Amino acid sequence: MAKASILKGISNAPQPHRRHSSHGTPRQKRTPKRDHAWMDGSDDDDLEVKRSKKHASTPSKSSHNSDQPRKKPRLSAPAGKSSASSSKDPSLQKQRKELPIYTGKDAIVNIIRENDVTVLIGETGSGKTTQVPQYLLEAGLAGSGMIAVTQPRKVAATSLAARVAAEQGTSVGALVGYSVRFDEASSPETRIKYVTDGMLVRELLGDPLLSRYSVIIVDEAHERTLRTDLLIANLKTIQKARNAPTDAKGKGAAKLTPLKVVIMSATLEAEKFSKFYNNAPDSAKIVQPDYVDAALRTFFQIHTDRPQGDVLIFLPGQEDIESLEKSIQLYANQLPVDVPGVLICPMYAALPPSQQSKIFSPTPSGMRKCILATNIAETSITIPGIKYVIDTGKCKEKRYVARHAGSGYDTLLTRDITQSSAVQRAGRAGREGSGYCFRLYTEESFRKMPITAEPEIRRCTLTSSLLQLKCLGQDLEELDFMDKPDESTVASALKTLFLLGALDNRKALTPLGRQMAAFPLEPPLARALVASTEMGCTAEVLTIISVLSASSHLFVDTHDARDAAADARRKFRHLSGDHLTVLNVVRAYEEVAASESKAGRRDWCRKMFLNERCLSEAMNIRAQLRDVCARMDVDWKASAGDNEVPILKALVRGLVENTAFLQADGSYKQVMGSSIVKIHPSSSLADKKVPAIIFDELVYTTSVYARGVSAVPRSYIAEVPVFQARVG
């Protein structure tokens, strides 16, 4: 069994906290100075780290030859050189030593040396992410293998690699590299590699024991992304194989070097919670049933009673924002002349960039800015000059609901925020001075909130993960997870993969399933792609699914220019519906891209109300998918031209579960699952009655909507083998 150790208390240098208050009667209070407080109360654990002497560090020189890297040939320090080496930028080395983690360096290295698994808890900014890999390399713990450091986001992986490469006095891609989708910088010399968690999960498919790595550091583990959870579960399995007892020596297993795992996680900032509650006043204990109305009243209390300073109100969604905007405007127009005017700025992701930008312009003198935002303002953007925050305590959350062992749907419903969100929201006030947070909920409600968000593995569709695991000969049901996925979600994933032909009726992976897993796509889209190779329309299907798997929407939603947007959209419209409309858009975009400059392209997209980010990302994805096709000897150029028949038939193969027939009463009934679904109003087929539809996804908001819809003859659906089996 793997030995495990937990190291706690890599704390930041103590810093003054912002002043907050809550529950309606704000009052300033300087927070007491206190370094740390852990949820489990074991305050003194950090001494374990702090106590250790920094005795003369003995970097074991790894006998690594320092060939010049192929990609970025520039000077590079040989591995194993001490961090104190004079060849490195002295100011960077000084900075490294000033990091909170530095005093614990030897203790950390020793504990990791002695244990198979180490859990390292430290706050953001403690330097653990940049320093620990370097400490381990310098101490020779990497042996002849690599140290991988996983990150949930690409930008973190690339920027951390740049930072650590600089600290090592080398260029990125030499001793220190990174690997993310669409981008890689590494060479045979690379020993520390920053990778996205998804990249390492994908690497498992080709190298199930991750044999190139001797240390894997899973960073930001507290974020509990689906891929991190999947990785952690797999690392346990891998360690069993690679760190087998020594009696296996001489046999197969002995060829494998042991694997060390380091899990790094931020604390939940427990002390910030408690400080927050020391100033909890005793008024405002009334539950506000209508948070929009409460926000309205709280805003005008602030506006008439409090000194100048902008207000940020957190609301769940666009609908509430628009309704509150109207009410505030109405009352603001009736204010006495001696009260400052109100400048209302709505803020949510779907708002066109031109209207988003006004929240960043300085508030005109004699005015108070009031920003109405979704949780986009919680982390993604920082708005300067906010003095007051009003927190409704609500947000919207997307969650997958599995039903009847299959055919579930995504929901988007308003719910209570988490405690960590509440803290985050309050922290948006007074970033440049003192600030106040007004919470429209009681202290008791706060205590009832979940501390953190539920891990993704409990909220998402697991179809893609299950397919990847099946390729590794594993199973969602058997793997040892920190949090077990929900049974019905697993059942639903199994059913989907069976219907797609990726699994047989004994839940075993089929050759088709293995083929599908090679593509970085959701299984239904991968299935459509494979089908297109048999139907001679790979070029078109590749284009359509590239757009569907891009992270943003193709069409820009605008309120003001709704008619103009609809006019522009009509130019691309295809009678069959949204999928071929997407194809028309990309074909037009490619023509423009061929003749126009970058600016011309941007201009065209703006005029056509198209999201250029979506299109350029789709082009990237398409190029990657073409590469995979080429490797699998699939002709990605095979084109059906303007014949939509094979294209729709290929899509039907992937979207088998997302099919519905028109009923006699004019509604659509899902073929599998039997729910009544409506065509989403954003679809080109909204309000149209066609005998049968396929769709990209089912979303439950105000009712169950099908999004991304195309009309197909009923026969296309009936000829799918799975349906024939059901009938016969």
Added chain:
DNA sequence: GAGCACTGC
């Protein structure tokens, strides 16, 4: 007649 926010391959 409707669109929380991110992220990953």
